Amino acid sequence: MATDAKTLELRQLLNKQYKYIDRKWDAVFWITAAFVVGAAADITKQLFAGDWDFWTDWKDRQWWPIITPFAIIIIGSALQYIQWLAWRFPTGMTYTAVCMFVCTLIGRWIQWGAFVYYPMNFVWPATMVAAAIFADWVLLKTKSFVLTSIIGSMVFAFTWWVSNYIPLAPYLQPAEWMDRVVTVADIQGIEYVRSQTPEYLRIIEHGSLRTFLGETQYVSLVFGATVAVAGYWVGQFIGRALAIWPIGRFMKKW
């Protein structure tokens, strides 16, 4: 049958040994792309959600779960499209997550720790790895970018918050300070001098959302998940229109 012949041909093609293209090129790709992807993801995060990611005293119930998932899903989505399309790997989001983590960690350690002496427990970077694994897993299971954008993005936003709330928890404990009770994170924010970032610039806790029975956190999570869907499609646009399409102009078939 024609279908079987085609399948056989593709199976053979998958295992074909090439003379000039070998595993070295795989390593070259993954390693060199890591810097580009990590930097792109980190810059995108900093552009949209810099301060929320930099400081513990910006990681609030309202804005942090809305802004940051939107910011960090963009490049992951683009890589997810590229790596699924080209190699059928459900790895784009996770690859972005680990590359960004290394880039961000180096940045925090050197720029914020070694150069300007902020304690790392004040400026630790959020992790998107757990969220990325679920987003890639959803793509693997659904094999659909539409479903991944809806289910995967929402799971991504929720998982991202859970995986970062855990390390944040110690810094949300109440402490006595300057005749008040505030969180440990608030104290970090005031005591460790941020010269050109006066406290009133913090964009946190701008409303109480009492109409939702005061469950601010969960309303923000739902809204953040919705916004992440939009962010996912921004990433898809980048992957499809700015990365793959121009390459496709020079390829025989895509």
Add this chain to the structure above:
Amino acid sequence: MLRRYRRYLWAALVAGALVVSSALPAHAHGERAQEAFLRMRTIGWVDVNFSRDTVKQGETFTITGTAKILDAWPTNLAKGNPNTGYIGVIAPGPVVILKERTINGVSAPSRIDIQKGRIYEFSLTIAGRRPGRWHVHPSFSVKGAGTLLGPGQFITVQENPAGFTNDVKLVSGGTVNLENYQLPFVWIWLIITFLIGMAWMIYWTVPKRTVTNLAVTSQIPLNTDGMAYGLITKKDHRNMNWFAIGTALLLVAGWVYQAAAFDTKMPLQVIQFAPPQPAIAEEPVFAKAGLGQASYDKATKTMTMDIDITNTGTTPMELKQFNSAYLKFVAGGTAGPGAVTASPQATVEPGATTKLTLAMQDPVWESELLVPIGESQLLVTGIMVFETSDGKRNLTEVEANLKPRFQ
């Protein structure tokens, strides 16, 4: 050819070394980059004092002083109506830490409500953190205007052989060191999640080929996992399910741990209030100033201001200081840097209006770029401090048109 390029290379290296070696260390915070009117017409700083200039790590010093939001506040900053402010510290990063802040006698951890014309007496208790010699300023940040600097001073922080801790008392009991509190927990968590991600990546990239897959994927639809051709296998699906389950279990475990270990938590706090008026603001107003005329003599580096001063009180008042931006000129001494001379005399009798001529001969006007010639607002603004014999004090704002000499 190579010799020629080598010459260029050496020249570039020498030029680079010269540039780097001739650069002076930066000790200030760009205060001179702010236009003169921005420094003179926004916040008036009076009697700013640093209690010490040398501390060990963990030892504290205080910065006290008075800041007045001037009535001359420019209309183009904060829409002419400053309403939220933050009195803080400017330093090269957290080389010092802020341990206590009072404004007008009350503890003020964070931002405050402010109004034009109001006076804020502040006290900042600061602890040394990083050994070194650091330039430190008090600052008054105003929403919509930015951060305005007060008078700065070098602080030497010496190493403490006992080390440095930054202790904070938790409501639940116990004291924690903010320098590294729960940092191991954060690292462990971040590294574990990172390792899971790396394991996921290694699973897909090490046993499987990458680049050559394109030959197959380019011939099959997007919405397929290519199982028929061996791209993704059932085993891959099964293993990825285990990855997802393992990650979910890790999150559950982490959640249970944080809920048990840190059971009392609260949202981040936003503190904003209007500090009470200080005692000086309750004093009766006895000194009034009209719009003055100012001139600057570049040859002698002397700023001269003619101002009509009225004493509406019942006792004689005497000029004690003139403050402009972060400069302070003290009356009663001999002419020279840091001094203001008043003629015909520094004392104004009750009920009298006197045209006072203030002269301040000090190169600091030029070195601090506070002579606004060349700027769009030719004004000199400051605060005159008058005192009566019974100790009453007025901070009288004065503004003078500067007449430049274009020779």
